[in-house]
Amino acid sequence: xxxxxxxxxxxxxxxxxxxxxxxxxxxxxxxxxxxxxxxxxxxxxxxxxxxxxxxxxxxxxxxxxxxxxxxxxxxxxxxxxxxxxxxxxxxxxxxxxxxxxxxxxxxxxxxxxxxxxxxxxxxxxxxxxxxxxxxxxxxxxxxxxxxxxxxxxxxxxxxxxxxxxxxxxxxxxxxxxxxxxxxxxxxxxxxxxxxxxxxxxxxxxxxxxxxxxxxxxxxxxxxxxxxxxxxxxxxxxxxxxxxxxxxxxxxxxxxxxxxxxxxxxxxxxxxxxxxxxxxxxxxxxxxxxxxxxxxxxxxxxxxxxxxxxxxxxxxxxxxxxxxxxxxxxxxxxxxxxxxxxxxxxxxxxxxxxxxxxxxxxxxxxxxxxxxxxxxxxxxxxxxxxxxxxxxxxxxxxxxxxxxxxxxxxxxxxxxxxxxxxxxxxxxxxxx
Amino acid sequence: xxxxxxxxxxxxxxxxxxxxxxxxxxxxxxxxxxxxxxxxxxxxxxxxxxxxxxxxxxxxxxxxxxxxxxxxxxxxxxxxxxxxxxxxxxxxxxxxxxxxxxxxxxxxxxxxxxxxxxxxxxxxxxxxxxxxxxxxxxxxxxxxxxxxxxxxxxxxxxxxxxxxxxxxxxxxxxxxxxxxxxxxxxxxxxxxxxxxxxxxxxxxxxxxxxxxxxxxxxxxxxxxxxxxxxxxxxxxxxxxxxxxxxxxxxxxxxxxxxxxxxxxxxxxxxxxxxxxxx
Numbered sequence: 001x002x003x004x005x006x007x008x009x010x011x012x013x014x015x016x017x018x019x020x021x022x023x024x025x026x027x028x029x030x031x032x033x034x035x036x037x038x039x040x041x042x043x044x045x046x047x048x049x050x051x052x053x054x055x056x057x058x059x060x061x062x063x064x065x066x067x068x069x070x071x072x073x074x075x076x077x078x079x080x081x082x083x084x085x086x087x088x089x090x091x092x093x094x095x096x097x098x099x100x101x102x103x104x105x106x107x108x109x110x111x112x113x114x115x116x117x118x119x120x121x122x123x124x125x126x127x128x129x130x131x132x133x134x135x136x137x138x139x140x141x142x143x144x145x146x147x148x149x150x151x152x153x154x155x156x157x158x159x160x161x162x163x164x165x166x167x168x169x170x171x172x173x174x175x176x177x178x179x180x181x182x183x184x185x186x187x188x189x190x191x192x193x194x195x196x197x198x199x200x201x202x203x204x205x206x207x208x209x210x211x212x213x214x215x216x217x218x219x220x221x222x223x224x225x226x227x228x229x230x231x232x233x234x235x236x237x238x239x240x241x242x243x244x245x246x247x248x249x250x251x252x253x254x255x256x257x258x259x260x261x262x263x264x265x266x267x268x269x270x271x272x273x274x275x276x277x278x279x280x281x282x283x284x285x286x287x288x289x290x291x292x293x294x295x296x297x298x299x300x301x302x303x304x305x306x307x308x309x310x311x312x313x314x315x316x317x318x319x320x321x322x323x324x325x326x327x328x329x330x331x332x333x334x335x336x337x338x339x340x341x342x343x344x345x346x347x348x349x350x351x352x353x354x355x356x357x358x359x360x361x362x363x364x365x366x367x368x369x370x371x372x373x374x375x376x377x378x379x380x381x382x383x384x385x386x387x388x389x390x391x392x393x394x395x396x397x398x399x400x401x402x403x404x405x406x407x408x409x410x411x412x413x414x415x416x417x418x419x420x421x422x423x424x425x426x427x428x429x430x431x
Numbered sequence: 432x433x434x435x436x437x438x439x440x441x442x443x444x445x446x447x448x449x450x451x452x453x454x455x456x457x458x459x460x461x462x463x464x465x466x467x468x469x470x471x472x473x474x475x476x477x478x479x480x481x482x483x484x485x486x487x488x489x490x491x492x493x494x495x496x497x498x499x500x501x502x503x504x505x506x507x508x509x510x511x512x513x514x515x516x517x518x519x520x521x522x523x524x525x526x527x528x529x530x531x532x533x534x535x536x537x538x539x540x541x542x543x544x545x546x547x548x549x550x551x552x553x554x555x556x557x558x559x560x561x562x563x564x565x566x567x568x569x570x571x572x573x574x575x576x577x578x579x580x581x582x583x584x585x586x587x588x589x590x591x592x593x594x595x596x597x598x599x600x601x602x603x604x605x606x607x608x609x610x611x612x613x614x615x616x617x618x619x620x621x622x623x624x625x626x627x628x629x630x631x632x633x634x635x636x637x638x639x640x641x642x643x644x645x646x647x648x649x650x651x652x653x654x655x656x657x658x659x660x661x662x663x664x665x666x667x668x669x670x671x672x673x674x675x676x677x678x679x680x681x682x683x684x685x686x687x688x689x690x691x692x693x694x695x696x697x698x699x700x701x702x703x704x705x706x707x708x709x
Binding site: 036040042043044047069070072073074075078079082083085086087088096199257258259262263264266267269276278279282285286287288289 | 470472474476477494554559562642643650651659662663665668669670672
């Protein structure tokens with residue numbers, strides 16, 4: 001029977017060789033360069049904006065053609081990994097900064113430090129470049145980002161008489177807890193807030209930056225260890241107490257994703273839902289007619305409104321033979337006007353300082369201005385350059401936070417697991 | 432033969448109905464979602480029958496993604512893979528079933544073990560092989576992968592069906608002077624027809640639903656299959672464009688349902704035949 005697979009392989013190979021001429025990659029013809037640009041845009045406005053920019057480039061750059069390739073967020077990591085290993089990666093790669101570290105350390109991405117023009121380097125703030133800088137090298141251009149905001153039932157808030165926070169005068173975490181309790185304590189099935197914490201780790205780490213929480217600390221020797229100090233406790237303790245003591249937060253939403261909480265929000269069960277800024281699009285599409293909502297800044301701490309983000313990025317594959325041209329396309333693609341188009345298509349904020357000045361992003365319509373006001377406070381998400389973070393997150397932190405938020409374990413147990421179990425995991429990556 | 436009590440019969444029907452409802456629930460919910468307007472999708476009180484049914488999700492799905500082209504690609508890949516797998520597996524299964532040597536037993540064991548390999552283990556070497564053959568971004572390359580992927584299980588299924596065919600029939604044919612090949616073609620193959628159809632159906636469904644190989648091997652939208660295109664309705668952090676996704680997914684189930692409806696009787700017969708121990 002051992003012959004069967006051999007025969008199969010031989011037959012398949014012969015068939016493939018016969019048909020080799022029927023397929024294959026499009027190479028450089030007539031000295032013209034073809035670049036593949038894999039985009040993860042998925043909403044219609046965003047895809048349209050991406051394709052329009054590619055067409056514009058192709059119309060004005062006859063010698064460097066860009067080919068639009070559609071990718072998807074859901075599977076981009078595996079798909080890219082396979083493409084890198086197979087030497088078939090697209091030249092220009094759209095991804096998120098928290099997915100870049102593995103590829104950067106693996107040598108799959110080009111260092112863009114010398115390839116990008118000063119215009120682009122200076123247009124994007126240093127704090128955003130930090131999200132894509134690993135070991136002193138820049139592996140991507142961060143161009144779209146979104147803060148986590150509180151999306152509130154405006155009518156409910158107004159009726160309650162609570163102080164409405166602004167970016168200039170936000171709620172502290174303590175005040176947020178008090179307001180939530182005032183808005184609803186679970187009686188009649190109404191809650192002040194619904195925390196969708198199906199993925200609790202990034203939400204907790206990113207929002208804890210406002211209180212000075214850092215969790216990951218890099219020593220002089222470059223090694224990272226996990227600590228869970230007082231600054232790290234404030235945000236998770238607030239959520240825990242809202243759910244378990246005050247009953248101002250619904251326990252049932254802890255296992256939900258952001259979209260899952262929207263029906264309850266529209267149905268008047270929750271006064272506020274902490275969500276990404278781009279969720280406004282779903283709210284505009286799905287909210288009942290006349291539903292009055294507004295965007296509020298997330299609570300602030302000792303570090304003000306600071307919070308972590310993992311921006312969308314554009315990178316260039318190390319294997320690309322046309323890195324210079326790829327960088328030129330990225331420069332064109334991320335001109336301020338184009339960044340505005342991309343941001344509007346994705347309902348997110350651009351990283352570029354010039355783009356952020358655009359009136360279209362400072363309008364009160366759909367509360368664009370409320371989000372734009374937060375752009376300066378966005379920082380690199382903690383730990384995204386820490387090796388071993390994905391394992392720490394999946395095996396240690398996710399179950400620990402889930403149990404803590406639901407009341408199954410206390411703060412001491414949470415600390416013990418995050419730190420002791422966590423450092424054992426990280427140690428394996430830092431030998 | 433014992434007569435079934437009325438109460439037992441009633442309980443059986445209730446259990447069957449409950450099972451059917453359980454099986455049908457996701458599909459019915461999919462249909463319901465496909466016809467709901469966006470505002471109804473966000474309602475706290477979900478309804479089975481849309482209050483304000485709309486075709487907007489279908490319009491949007493077709494407008495945003497090349498669904499028909501993708502369905503065509505899926506159909507070509509799945510039908511080709513099913514046919515080729517059956518053509519290769521049938522004679523192999525006959526040999527394995529009728530010649531019970533150590534080699535045949537080892538081959539059967541290998542077939543079972545090969546099903547345990549995860550996709551991620553083989554995708555990179557496979558990618559490299561197909562790249563060298565210039566078969567990346569080619570439906571032909573994908574079909575080859577699907578054939579190889581479905582072949583072991585197809586073989587395993589067909590061995591069971593071959594063993595269910597009484598060897599005495601072949602002996603009688605041999606007595607009448609028929610050759611091995613003639614016996615196989617004229618006596619065994621017609622009896623195997625239900626099993627072959629069931630196996631082809633399995634290979635078809637496997638290829639029709641397959642996502643990961645298609646995602647990695649096909650790059651341009653003109654070549655991509657339905658599961659890859661459906662994935663585009665899902666954004667970062669699992670946020671989905673639910674209405675158009677449901678509409679597109681509903682359309683994607685139709686070919687399988689139609690094929691099942693057409694050959695249902697043959698499949699049932701084939702499964703029963705395969706269940707008989709030789």
